[in-house]
Amino acid sequence: MEKKHKILDHTTLGYFILFFVAELFIGMFGYIDKFLAKFIPGYGMETHALGRNVVQASGIGYAIGSVVFVLLFTLWFRPHFKGCFSKKGIIFGLCSTIPVLTLSFVGSVLNITEKGLTASIIIAVLKGMAPGFSEEVGFRGVGIANYMRKAESGKDVMKIFWISSIFFGLFHSFNIIAGADIVSSIVQSVSAIGMGMLFGAIYLRTGNMWPTIIAHWAIDSAEMCRADLNESGAKVMEILTGDYFIIASSIVGGIIGFILVRKQYHGDILELWKDEWNKTDLHE
Numbered sequence: 029m030e031k032k033h034k035i036l037d038h039t040t041l042g043y044f045i046l047f048f049v050a051e052l053f054i055g056m057f058g059y060i061d062k063f064l065a066k067f068i069p070g071y072g073m074e075t076h077a078l079g080r081n082v083v084q085a086s087g088i089g090y091a092i093g094s095v096v097f098v099l100l101f102t103l104w105f106r107p108h109f110k111g112c113f114s115k116k117g118i119i120f121g122l123c124s125t126i127p128v129l130t131l132s133f134v135g136s137v138l139n140i141t142e143k144g145l146t147a148s149i150i151i152a153v154l155k156g157m158a159p160g161f162s163e164e165v166g167f168r169g170v171g172i173a174n175y176m177r178k179a180e181s182g183k184d185v186m187k188i189f190w191i192s193s194i195f196f197g198l199f200h201s202f203n204i205i206a207g208a209d210i211v212s213s214i215v216q217s218v219s220a221i222g223m224g225m226l227f228g229a230i231y232l233r234t235g236n237m238w239p240t241i242i243a244h245w246a247i248d249s250a251e252m253c254r255a256d257l258n259e260s261g262a263k264v265m266e267i268l269t270g271d272y273f274i275i276a277s278s279i280v281g282g283i284i285g286f287i288l289v290r291k292q293y294h295g296d297i298l299e300l301w302k303d304e305w306n307k308t309d310l311h312e
Contacts, residue, residue, distance in 0.1 A: 108177075
């Protein structure tokens, strides 16, 4: 018999609670990145905050924290939840991202041409791990999994699809508070909705986080190769030529995502998540 979870059984509320808990938990692993910054040149960035100089760094530590949080979530629901790291659906998921990755990489190359290449591509790839892992776990991984634990209809599928996509986009608007350009942040926020639609749809169709983590990691790593973003701490300060390709990639991503969660696939999605949660009576 499945045990009750008083708060998480309210799946919409549970989605947001899990997001904030995940971000707080994963953030604690940032100390690993600060430690690594002492030994890896360029890994951290010194900023002035609260009257003192502090080192900001994110990458490997955030990735470790993300994986640990998913494992804890899986253990919490043991033995009902199979987990969201597996081999299934990886090829399908990655193939679904090819058009978006292509446009996004072209945009990044144009931006790098305009603003210059960062001193270390390896550091950019390491830094790209932070959003690639933590944002996928926070915005999609555990929240969508918990929501689909109680999903019973296609309306439920579309509800969490839109909630996760729109929230992902709106959350990026907080970059304005961090000092990013207002117009650039708004464009980034709207673009993130399209990417959220694609990643959310892939996760709903596969129950596997690896395709979205890999794609997200690749996109952000390519952008972090830009000298200006690396120097500003990933804050977008202006719209460049290549950004129009990145905007186009998000539009294409939104279209692909919407296609992947069309009504004709709702039954398959519900059956997949019924299996993920070891349920046999979802439609009974």
